[in-house]
Amino acid sequence: MGAFIAFQDVTKKFGAVTVVDHLDLEIAKGEFLSLLGPSGSGKTTILMMLAGFERPSSGSILLADRPITHLPPHRRQMGVVFQNYALFPHMTVAENVAFPLEMQRVPRAEITRRVERALDMVRLSPLKDRKPSQLSGGQQQRVALTRALVFEPDVILMDEPLGALDKQLREHMQLEIRDLHRRLGLTIVFVTHDQSEALTMSDRIAVFNAGKVEQIDTPQAVYDRPRTRFVAEFIGETNLVEGKVVEAGAQQAVVRVGEAALNVSGEVSAGRDVSLSLRPERIRLGKEPAAANALPVTVADCIYHGDHMRLVLKSGPLELVARAERLAGDWAVGTEAVASFDPQDCTVLAS
Amino acid sequence: MLRALQIVFGSLVVAFLILPIIAILPLAFTSSVFLTYPIPSYSLRWFEELVTADVWRLSIINSLIVGGGATLLSTVLGTLAALGLRGNALPLAGLLRTLFLLPMVVPAVVLGVGMQIFLVRLGLASTYPGVIIAHAVLCVPFVVVSVSAALQGIDPAVEKAAMSLGAPPITVFRRVTLPLAVPGVVSGAVFAFATSLDEVVITLFVAGPNQRTLARQMFSSIRENISPTVAAAALLLIVGTLCLAALAALLRRREKPAVA
Structure with a gap:
């Protein structure tokens, strides 16, 4: 019985540049882990490797003790929420949310039922026939979140999902995501460069600098007992x-x-x-x-x-x-x- | 002051471009047998000639056959080329792209001579497939440019999202990439058809008497017996082209919110 997700000695190089440097990282089931760091610290690359869009140059990634290092993205059962939402512009809200269920060959009637229930939960049912371009940023964000949750994936990955929202909406969504995490017992890996976001939402925070982990700890520990100068200065x-x-x-x-x-x-x-x-x-x-x-x-x-x-x-x-x-x-x-x-x-x- | 100059200059340029076209159009409605002003009285006899006289009627049908065939062929080839060139994943993608666009800049006469020799070798000279292939060569660059632009407008994250939601690559293409590229494919097809419709030079080289297209027929009709039928045919071509241009513009307008 190991960790739910494990990075074992993972290195990623783009040409001569080492973006992720011998990373060892374990994530427990049901944990909310934030990857926090400045841009270029490798945190998004780590998420993309977990989602399967990037292959590690060396090392391996395990999910529930199974190696998934070379598993293609569509067979990983991970819901990804992208920075700019990445909704399908040619589909309606309902079609967007139905997409992952169609991929799982869920029967038509059940798809309709589950899509409706999911949209009800985020209060988007009245907008289900709109196209993404007809929604506000916050609404698009909620559709993206719903689409990533509706097929009940093992893990939710979020790449700075709140970066494009204004401050007030961002704080509201932080609480909403935190609430979803607690209610559904989700495992969430959340990439952000916003330290207050990481502090308010996470069970644990991994602080990255130049492709290496500086410290992994609870928000309190990271704030109260920073281990390195970088962590002390980056957080608070x-x-x-x-x-x-x-x-x-x-x-x-x-x-x-x-x-x-x-x-x-x-x-x-x-x-x-x-x-x-x-x-x-x-x-x-x-x-x-x-x-x-x-x-x-x-x-x-x-x-x-x-x-x-x-x-x-x-x-x-x-x-x-x-x-x-x-x-x-x-x-x-x-x-x-x-x-x-x-x-x-x-x-x-x-x- | 500068603003006024801009307007005057702009109007002059537009007039320079459009007046020759406008000058020919009224002659389509002349009752005289000569292609000259003044027009003695108005009639539709030349339009009648256009649809009844065998040479003209056949040429219109030929234009539709060749245009349709060339559009289909070039749209399929051009779209595949644009997909292959996407993201510059191929080695020498830049060079390949330039090669695909070459027919736009190579002199039509050169292309025509080459095509003729090539098609004779294949036994396709003076056949419909031969003319369609020759036209398609000319049309492919328009499709490549138009589809490439549409593909470039697709956010890669959208395709990644589809993958992460459980779609294998072929499904991502069918459900996401292709639908988002469709406006580009259609507008490329419209350009391709318009290009084929008014192509004369290459047609002169590769088409036999049986594949005489409307543009080719107008060309020879001017040389042999200048009749106002040419003006009527010109009107037909212009109206057709305008309709296609309007269609392309409409698609472009619809394309925008989809990309945003």
């Missing part, structure tokens, strides 16, 4: 602090930054120069010198954001960004203060 906003390890213990260390000795979390050996990641909202700002994990700072700038303030803090050569709730105090430029944090909120980065 962070302060990178350089220092030298003076003391190392199990899952924790003391790092000297300027004059201060800071307790941080992470597995690292003493004497090394390291980078630390500290999220802006985890910085506590106070007037009295705190006992532990504190840096004396001066407020260099204060930016109003409506629901919160962004403060730029200076501590010697170091510059930190902190996030303060609106009523958390008066932080005029030039104010002397103390910035502190809990050890588990500051992580040592691997590189």
Whole structure:
């Protein structure tokens, strides 16, 4: 009993360019996994290899312990939702949704019934005789989703499916997809470059950079305990602090930054120069010198954001960004203060 | 000021292109036996001549047979060629594409001489299949261009989507690629038919007396005995071509929302 989907040492090259570099990845049944990364990080290529549109240059892909590396796309039973929806422009909404069922040679009457039920579920029944060009972006998106779900595939693959929608609609669709995933127990592999999308929807996030996995973890772990500098910077906003390890213990260390000795979390050996990641909202700002994990700072700038303030803090050569709730105090430029944090909120980065 | 100049210049160009055509048309309705102005009185006798006189009637039928055959042949060949050239997956696809378009630029006389020698070898000179083949050579580039453009307008993701939904390659072609390319195929066929309809030079070389087409008949009629029947035939050709052009334009309009 292994993982439902497994990439084993998969490499993909286009000419001399290595797009996916020795990838090992396991996806459990019923999991919602996001592949997150900047464009060119190989995440779409991974999805296309899973769908069967691209062949790995080496390595193998397993589905339910069966190798599918060389199985053609139409025999993989995977519903793919493309970035621009890829609806059949010459067919009506109902014909689009019926297509995968016709391919499975489902009897005519049953097709009609299942198409109707599926369209009812996404409230598109009144539009079933329209052509895709007569629908709005959000409606097209729902048709594409319905078409990929209606034949009850083992896996749903989504390639930036919400990229073309406006912000409000995108957030609505995120919730709708998340809801579908929970209700139907689907296995979903979701490609995106939008970190907030990945954080809100996923069970796990795989962060990619230059064809390699930087970190695979739950959204909380990826955000709270980024393992590399790339992950820390790509997901959310962070302060990178350089220092030298003076003391190392199990899952924790003391790092000297300027004059201060800071307790941080992470597995690292003493004497090394390291980078630390500290999220802006985890910085506590106070007037009295705190006992532990504190840096004396001066407020260099204060930016109003409506629901919160962004403060730029200076501590010697170091510059930190902190996030303060609106009523958390008066932080005029030039104010002397103390910035502190809990050890588990500051992580040592691997590189 | 510039705008006015543009309009004047545009009108002059249009007049330059259209006036010779307009000049011939009224003569189709003359009652005189001479192809000259002024027109003494109006009659339809030359249209009658066109459909009753054997040479003319036969030439119209021949044009339809040759045009139909050449259209069918070139549409099938051109569509297959465009499909094969798609995506430049073939080695030397660029070179092949140029070769397919060559009949558009090669002088018709050269093509005609070559065709005649070639068809004599095959024993097809002065036969319907011979003329149809020769015309089809000329028509293929129009089909290739038109179908290629239609194929280019198809989003590859649409075909991928069909595959992922369980369609094997042949079904993807039958249910998705071909239906989306149909407007291009039809407009290519319309161009092919129009090309065959007014082709004279190659017909002169490869057709015998029995395959005399309307255009060819007009050509010889002008040389032998200039009668207003030529004007009537011209009117027929122009109306026919306009209808075809309108059909092509209509298809093009319908094609757009499908691609978007």
